Amino acid sequence: xxxxxxxxxxxxxxxxxxxxxxxxxxxxxxxxxxxxxxxxxxxxxxxxxxxxxxxxxxxxxxxxxxxxxxxxxxxxxxxxxxxxxxxxxxxxxxxxxxxxxxxxxxxxxxxxxxxxxxxxxxxxxxxxxxxxxxxxxxxxxxxxxxxxxxxxxxxxxxxxxxxxxxxxxxxxxxxxxxxxxxxxxxxxxxxxxxxxxxxxxxxxxxxxxxxxxxxxxxxxxxxxxxxxxxxxxxxxxxxxxxxxxxxxxxxxxxxxxxxxxxxxxxxxxxxxxxxxxxxxxxxxxxxxxxxxxx
Numbered sequence: 001x002x003x004x005x006x007x008x009x010x011x012x013x014x015x016x017x018x019x020x021x022x023x024x025x026x027x028x029x030x031x032x033x034x035x036x037x038x039x040x041x042x043x044x045x046x047x048x049x050x051x052x053x054x055x056x057x058x059x060x061x062x063x064x065x066x067x068x069x070x071x072x073x074x075x076x077x078x079x080x081x082x083x084x085x086x087x088x089x090x091x092x093x094x095x096x097x098x099x100x101x102x103x104x105x106x107x108x109x110x111x112x113x114x115x116x117x118x119x120x121x122x123x124x125x126x127x128x129x130x131x132x133x134x135x136x137x138x139x140x141x142x143x144x145x146x147x148x149x150x151x152x153x154x155x156x157x158x159x160x161x162x163x164x165x166x167x168x169x170x171x172x173x174x175x176x177x178x179x180x181x182x183x184x185x186x187x188x189x190x191x192x193x194x195x196x197x198x199x200x201x202x203x204x205x206x207x208x209x210x211x212x213x214x215x216x217x218x219x220x221x222x223x224x225x226x227x228x229x230x231x232x233x234x235x236x237x238x239x240x241x242x243x244x245x246x247x248x249x250x251x252x253x254x255x256x257x258x259x260x261x262x263x264x265x266x267x268x269x270x271x272x273x274x275x276x277x278x279x280x281x282x283x284x285x286x287x288x289x290x291x292x293x294x
Contacts, residue, residue, distance in 0.1 A: 028119050032112045033086035037062060040093045049105060049134040051116075057127055058112035059105030060085055062096060063140065071142040073289045074101035076131050078124065080152030080175070080269075084111030091149060094278050100285075101141065105131055107154075121180055122210050122217060124157030129165050136167070143167055145289055149281075151175060152241065152268065156219045159230065159249070163222035170229045170288035172281060175268045177241045178220035178248040186242070220252040229288040230258045231281070235266035259284070 037044045042062060049057040064072040075095060077088040088104040095102060106113035107127045116123065128148060136143045147170040150158035155173025162168040177183045181203050188199045207213055215221060223230065230253060234246025243262065250260035261280060263271045271277055 028082040028109060030109055030111065030115065031082075031084060033084045033106075035086045035089060036060070037089065037092050037096075040089070040096075042092060042096050047103075047105075047134070049130055051108065051114075051127060051130045053116070055108055055114035055116050057105045057108065057114075057130065058085070059103055059131070060092075061138075062092060062102040062104075064099050064101045065096065067099070067140060071140045071145070072099050072101055073145040073147065073285070074103065074135055074141055075285075076128060076135070076146070076148045077102060077104040078128060078148060078150040078154030078158060079104075079107070079110070080154050081119070082110070083151075086111075087151065088149075090272055094282075098282060101135075103131055103135060119153075120206075120210050121153055121157050121160060122212060124153055125161040125164065128158060128161040128168075132165060132167050145169065147171065147285060147288065149173075153177070156180070159219040159223055159226065160217055162226045162228040162230070166227065168228050170231075170285065171226075172231045172233065172284065173249075174233045174271050175235065175238055175241050176219060176232065176245065176249060178245040178252070179214065179218040181214040181218075182245070183241065220248050223249060223253045223258065226253075226257070228257070229284075231284040231288075232258065232260045233263060233271055233277075233281075234260070235263045235268060235271050237266060238268045240268040 037060060044060045044062045047059045047061045049059055051057060077091050079087040084106050085104045092102055092104060107119060107124050108114060108116040109119045132146060135141055146167050148158040148168055149172040152175045155176030158171045158173060162171050184203055185195060185199060193199060232246050232249050234243055236243050246260060250258060263274050266274055
């Protein structure tokens, strides 16, 4: 009997530690932006996008300059973990002159958006879908010409969102992970925390908290059935999300719809510095939207 109580106490302590580690390790910083598109003389409007749980996302709406008679394609720009809309300024600077409508936003619990507990890949994906719900109500929007560009967890979430929302016609990711459980294992291995039992319990707790199995939402498991065209970009020297994840995503996708670029000499966040980056991204987007029109 004493042994049984001792074992139960040990389990409770381990579960408590797992919950504590999860809440501390994945408490993302919420820092508002300090820069805006105005520094590039790009006009923008601050917008507040409702989510499905009565929260609001802060964002920048940047309509295309000199649109033609037909509505131009629209791109949703999604930052990574702990970042905000300012992370997407380089994309805004490059893509705005190309004639796209652009919407960049802070995910929940990031930047100037409402706080909503610890951020997750599922919440990021829900926010992407909320942004599209907002977009399709605006004038001069073609609902058949919407794409998403996501960085890191924003990219993984964009893939998951595309598996839920057929309005997403193309996706560009940079440094996306293939499976959330694997990323958690990698992070705690760096900290010399053994997988069993603490990390195992933490992963179990997170899945219970979000109400979804990691295997069900893992980008590499949903990508095979996504009709959207996807461009996976991954730095070969990425120390945050190993290159293997980009390779796994590409291997799991339909080769008719998914392409992959292993960026030489680049890491997790500096792929846009490669001299061929914008040429490749622009060519993919142009091709993807042209094919959608056919």
